Amino acid sequence: MMSLVRSADVVLEINLAAIQANLQTVSSLVGPQVSVAAVVKSDAYGLGILEVSRSLVDAGCSLLFVASLEEALLLRSCRIGVAIAVFRDEFDRYGKWYLSHSIIPVVNNCGELLAIDTAGKAQTYFLNVETGLSRFGLGLEDVRRRYQPHAFEKHRPSVVLSHLACSEYLGDATNVLQRDRFRAVYDLLRPVRGSLAASAGLWLGKSYHFDLVRVGSALYGINTAGVQPNPLQPVAKLRARILDVRKVLRGEAVGYGATFRACRTSRVAIAGIGYKHGLPWTCANRISVRIAGHCAPLIGRIAMEYITIDTTDIPETLCGPGAFVELLGEDFTIDDLAAAAMISPQEALTRLGAGCTRQYLNPSFPSEALSKPVAQAALKTSSGDFGR
Numbered sequence: 422m423m424s425l426v427r428s429a430d431v432v433l434e435i436n437l438a439a440i441q442a443n444l445q446t447v448s449s450l451v452g453p454q455v456s457v458a459a460v461v462k463s464d465a466y467g468l469g470i471l472e473v474s475r476s477l478v479d480a481g482c483s484l485l486f487v488a489s490l491e492e493a494l495l496l497r498s499c500r501i502g503v504a505i506a507v508f509r510d511e512f513d514r515y516g517k518w519y520l521s522h523s524i525i526p527v528v529n530n531c532g533e534l535l536a537i538d539t540a541g542k543a544q545t546y547f548l549n550v551e552t553g554l555s556r557f558g559l560g561l562e563d564v565r566r567r568y569q570p571h572a573f574e575k576h577r578p579s580v581v582l583s584h585l586a587c588s589e590y591l592g593d594a595t596n597v598l599q600r601d602r603f604r605a606v607y608d609l610l611r612p613v614r615g616s617l618a619a620s621a622g623l624w625l626g627k628s629y630h631f632d633l634v635r636v637g638s639a640l641y642g643i644n645t646a647g648v649q650p651n652p653l654q655p656v657a658k659l660r661a662r663i664l665d666v667r668k669v670l671r672g673e674a675v676g677y678g679a680t681f682r683a684c685r686t687s688r689v690a691i692a693g694i695g696y697k698h699g700l701p702w703t704c705a706n707r708i709s710v711r712i713a714g715h716c717a718p719l720i721g722r723i724a725m726e727y728i729t730i731d732t733t734d735i736p737e738t739l740c741g742p743g744a745f746v747e748l749l750g751e752d753f754t755i756d757d758l759a760a761a762a763m764i765s766p767q768e769a770l771t772r773l774g775a776g777c778t779r780q781y782l783n784p785s786f787p788s789e790a791l792s793k794p795v796a797q798a799a800l801k802t803s804s805g806d807f808g809r
């Protein structure tokens with residue numbers, strides 16, 4: 422049988438060394454007393470959970486957070502041996518999976534706490550407390566009732582955590598309120614490790630770092646808090662191939678809805694990327710792309726598979742069919758794209774990661790390291806120094 426082999430028209434290029442460098446940047450920022458856990462949920466924000474986790478572990482990360490038990494089991498099956506914690510996934514139902522694969526549940530409610538009591542001290546767990554996000558987590562009263570000083574010695578969590586609602590707004594009073602509520606629980610549960618800040622919380626100051634920060638966005642080059650100068654390296658580049666070029670006469674419209682009309686006779690390139698690849702529809706007529714160092718505006722709407730670009734001012738030899746246009750790079754990052762599209766950079770990144778062919782630069786591991794899931798029985802895992 423014949424098989425069709427062709428190179429991708431849309432490539433999201435992920436620089437794994439930049440992710441490792443961002444881990445180092447975060448580690449230096451919080452200092453040696455504070456551990457840095459990496460959040461690799463949602464396929465590492467679209468960048469590939471296995472490649473990203475392996476790179477982070479190689480760079481010294483010893484705790485990964487995922488959203489679901491499936492993600493944790495996938496990491497274990499690919500020989501990721503460091504501690505893995507699951508933000509929320511029914512420990513009361515799936516407890517035996519956690520224990521047999523040394524996976525740490527984040528306990529979010531009283532039902533799960535009962536299951537912890539049943540499982541006994543062999544099961545390491547983290548405790549999530551609700552301090553103002555109104556999502557998951559035990560209320561402050563429930564925590565007091567259960568862990569009162571002098572109440573009989575309960576199996577305690579190794580980490581207590583909570584999540585900030587407004588950390589990207591440095592001056593917001595909600596931050597102070599949540600930190601003070603969290604500190605009360607932290608003091609009550611001592612000795613325990615505390616974790617409050619995610620990426621944006623890094624810049625709220627030392628009093629928000631406690632013992633452990635949980636960062637996703639910052640590792641992936643997203644500058645959540647808009648810190649200037651930006652200490653994080655961009656991680657992703659995005660390019661798409663030009664499929665065709667056509668002349669558009671002055672006064673003619675381009676694309677669905679005729680949202681762009683040429684005010685001069687123009688040379689318009691059609692590139693093979695659209696909202697199917699995760700390019701936000703809302704960046705129509707609002708961004709530019711780079712072609713061999715030149716800047717060219719995206720004109721008209723984003724179609725499912727195509728975009729249109731005004732290349733009139735760029736030498737024709739640089740932007741014929743087959744040439745690539747760059748949509749994300751050093752000087753136009755995921756933060757810029759998201760701002761133009763009026764969505765969050767995390768949303769932009771997860772959508773592009775899911776929709777594009779991904780290529781990896783600078784892996785610190787051989788490609789076979791990820792390709793052979795091992796038999797469950799052969800797994801050697803630990804909950805590291807996050808166990809008790």
Ligand SMILES: *Cc1c(COP(=O)(O)O)cnc(C)c1O
Binds near residue numbers: 460635636637638
């Ligand atoms: C997603 C998530 C994080 C990481 O957030 P970033 O802002 O991407 O660093 C941390 N903690 C919890 C509970 C999360 O859900």
